[in-house]
Amino acid sequence: MPPAKNSSLVADLEKVLIDATEIDQRLQALGQEISECYQDKELTVISVINGAIIFTADLIRQIKIPLMLESLRVSSYQNSCAPQTAPALFDAVTLELKGAHVLIIDDILDSGRTLSAVMQHLQSKQPASLKTCVLLDKMCRRDCPLTADFVGFKIPDAFVVGYGLDYAQRYRQLPCIGILKPECYQAPSAKQDSN
Ligand code: IMP
Numbered sequence: 237m238p239p240a241k242n243s244s245l246v247a248d249l250e251k252v253l254i255d256a257t258e259i260d261q262r263l264q265a266l267g268q269e270i271s272e273c274y275q276d277k278e279l280t281v282i283s284v285i286n287g288a289i290i291f292t293a294d295l296i297r298q299i300k301i302p303l304m305l306e307s308l309r310v311s312s313y314q315n316s317c318a319p320q321t322a323p324a325l326f327d328a329v330t331l332e333l334k335g336a337h338v339l340i341i342d343d344i345l346d347s348g349r350t351l352s353a354v355m356q357h358l359q360s361k362q363p364a365s366l367k368t369c370v371l372l373d374k375m376c377r378r379d380c381p382l383t384a385d386f387v388g389f390k391i392p393d394a395f396v397v398g399y400g401l402d403y404a405q406r407y408r409q410l411p412c413i414g415i416l417k418p419e420c421y422q423a424p425s426a427k428q429d430s431n
């Protein structure tokens with residue numbers, strides 16, 4: 237089956253879980269929560285790419301305090317809908333994190349392995365504080381004892397795509413978040429998946 241054409245991306249969804257309006261409204265509230273939490277401080281946001289790119293871009297525009305933005309690449313899925321390797325981190329962060337108030341932004345907290353690895357890595361840089369913000373939380377799947385400090389939406393145990401989340405690098409540009417139809421899981425040509 238060839239890769240889906242852009243016009244049929246929404247049609248590939250079995251169900252829309254969260255629509256664009258709900259995302260927009262939740263991000264406004266989340267931005268306010270984060271701004272209040274870090275009042276009078278400067279924030280260093282570290283976005284876990286690729287999955288958190290769209291969430292980060294929209295969320296930081298709802299944060300009303302000064303911030304700096306960096307990103308960290310993590311990979312573990314290799315074109316699958318389940319992790320194939322332990323999370324591999326590619327750190328090109330150049331900002332000084334020692335003494336900084338660091339907020340990690342990720343797309344989804346699932347088993348917790350990715351965020352635990354990122355936290356452990358960044359903690360070694362001695363930030364003044366280290367917190368986490370995820371768009372989605374699949375609480376029932378956790379095998380690392382981890383709770384995010386800021387959560388957009390709690391969702392059931394289903395593989396979701398859209399608003400930055402991919403299946404084999406596709407569907408990231410969907411404005412909503414939904415569950416993919418089973419027949420859309422296929423062996424695509426892309427070779428490398430980044431979270
Ligand atoms: P964890 O390490 O199991 O917590 O998984 C976190 C990473 O897995 C996320 O950053 C995503 O890239 C990916 N992931 C987990 N669940 C989903 C999903 O439902 N859809 C798309 N990607 C997912």
Ligand code: MG
Pocket residue numbers: 287313401402429430431
């Ligand atoms: Mg991914």
